[in-house]
Amino acid sequence: MLRLSLRHISEVYLYEYYKNPDEYEISDTDLARPHIDKANMLLSEQRNNEALQEYLAAVMENPVSFEAVSGIIICCKRLGDIEGAYKYTKEMYNICCTRAELATYYRNMGWYYLEKYDPDLSAALYRFSTFLVESEAAEQEIKYLETALNKPMGREKSEEIIEILKQNNIPTGPSNITLALLIKAGEEAEDSGNYIQANDCYMMVYDLTQDDEIGDRITRIKNIIM
Structure with a gap:
């Protein structure tokens, strides 16, 4: 049976939705970390x-x-593998799952379009990352x-930058599916009494959305933990 090093309930939800796995089990130790x-x-x-x-081996352990x-x-960037970096x-x-991670995505896209000789789109992506x-x-x-x-x-x-991205079929914010998965993961963790991981999930959603209802959930859990 496939063994994976998924270390957080959010990773379980992301993996099961996006990777559509066959049966698997979670390893006792973090095999990706080394x-x-x-x-x-x-x-x-x-x-x-x-x-x-080594990074590819890590992804085999935790996709x-x-x-x-x-x-x-x-590594792909340094090795000149433009299409690999894009993939x-x-x-x-x-x-x-955070604003910082999403900004990294847009900077990487900016790099790709710079390499593909589309400077206007590249600049728009770099600028959007700074938002x-x-x-x-x-x-x-x-x-x-x-x-x-x-x-x-x-x-x-900013609205013009957003329009440039839309015209090129580039998302202008976090994945709504990912947000829903993080909320569901947080709810499952909360229901099972795993308040630390529930708080992690809600904090990631709040970081991306600043949603008041999610903020209330975070406050509720922090009161329980304290």
Whole structure:
């Protein structure tokens, strides 16, 4: 039987929905973590091919690990595998559970379209990422485009930036399915008395939506935990 290192109820919900698995069981220990730690070390030493293999091994253990998928994308970028980076970036979208993770998705998309010689869309994506989380890296990419093309880039109003993304069939916020899965995971955890993981799930949803009802759930759980 397939054994996976899903360490949180949110990962279970994401995996079962997006990966449509056959029967599986959850490992007692985190088998993905050693691969990720080794990959991070190899990446810091510019041993990109070796790092990629470790990140891929981590994804085999935990197919919804944002950290592992993000590592694969970094390796693909360094190795010049543009389409590989794009493939995993598209997969990344469904497992973005925080504003920071979602901003990473948009920066990766910005990189892809820069490589595909679409500077206007690239700048819009980098700019949109800063609506979620301020990023010096995104700002530097926009400045690079402005210098290269000798014109303002990514300076449109927010609604115009959003329209550019929509015209290119790029989502302009978190996946509604992912949000629903996180809420369901939180509810199951709460019903079973696992208030720590329930709070984790609700906090992720609140980070992405600032929804008042979710905020009330967080307050209720914190009162129980305290």
